[in-house]
Amino acid sequence: xxxxxxxxxxxxxxxxxxxxxxxxxxxxxxxxxxxxxxxxxxxxxxxxxxxxxxxxxxxxxxxxxxxxxxxxxxxxxxxxxxxxxxxxxxxxxxxxxxxxxxxxxxxxxxxxxxx
Amino acid sequence: xxxxxxxxxxxxxxxxxxxxxxxxxxxxxxxxxxxxxxxxxxxxxxxxxxxxxxxxxxxxxxxxxxxxxxxxxxxxxxxxxxxxxxxxxxxxxxxxxxxxxxxxxxxxxx
Numbered sequence: 001x002x003x004x005x006x007x008x009x010x011x012x013x014x015x016x017x018x019x020x021x022x023x024x025x026x027x028x029x030x031x032x033x034x035x036x037x038x039x040x041x042x043x044x045x046x047x048x049x050x051x052x053x054x055x056x057x058x059x060x061x062x063x064x065x066x067x068x069x070x071x072x073x074x075x076x077x078x079x080x081x082x083x084x085x086x087x088x089x090x091x092x093x094x095x096x097x098x099x100x101x102x103x104x105x106x107x108x109x110x111x112x113x114x115x
Numbered sequence: 116x117x118x119x120x121x122x123x124x125x126x127x128x129x130x131x132x133x134x135x136x137x138x139x140x141x142x143x144x145x146x147x148x149x150x151x152x153x154x155x156x157x158x159x160x161x162x163x164x165x166x167x168x169x170x171x172x173x174x175x176x177x178x179x180x181x182x183x184x185x186x187x188x189x190x191x192x193x194x195x196x197x198x199x200x201x202x203x204x205x206x207x208x209x210x211x212x213x214x215x216x217x218x219x220x221x222x223x224x225x
Contacts, residue, residue: 036215043218044159046212103149104213105161109158
């Protein structure tokens with residue numbers, strides 16, 4: 001089945017630094033990928049839709065200058081959390097849809113801790 | 116009102132019992148519906164899609180009621196390994212955007 005690889009799985013960074021998270025579709029091409037954030041005991045909240053070759057579409061309330069998204073190829077989207085703060089600590093998950101499959105496949109998630 | 120609402124639970128279920136729970140959605144034009152399962156600190160994994168006529172996959176049965184705008188999931192003969200959070204997911208009428216419910220936590224106990 002469709003596989004989405006996400007890394008790193010876990011990262012700890014200092015306040016003020018930037019962190020890049022990668023999301024790759026391993027056996028299919030994804031013109032669109034999605035980035036979610038999940039706080040403890042809460043559901044997934046869509047942050048933005050990553051579009052290959054064009055600008056990402058951000059959900060209301062998500063700062064596009066803080067969460068930089070780049071979708072440079074049909075198999076790779078990156079999310080960069082810039083100038084991270086402790087309140088950015090969360091579980092970030094990407095997903096994509098294999099056109100040949102049903103449903104959406106999620107990456108394994110990245111647990112970000114900003115200290 | 117949230118777009119997708121679920122009873123957060125937890126539902127404490129004796130092993131071997133049946134448990135069922137619902138999810139309501141507000142957008143009547145929603146097109147696709149899914150149940151995902153999420154284990155603690157893991158990513159969601161597709162459990163099953165929900166079809167208009169209802170569908171069954173082993174011990175799991177999903178139903179869709181468009182008139183009342185809810186979907187349901189029923190788990191028969193619960194196993195300890197069924198303990199997880201079950202996420203109701205709705206694909207918006209606009210296309211690819213998924214909206215997640217808050218999840219229903221199920222705890223199956225011996």
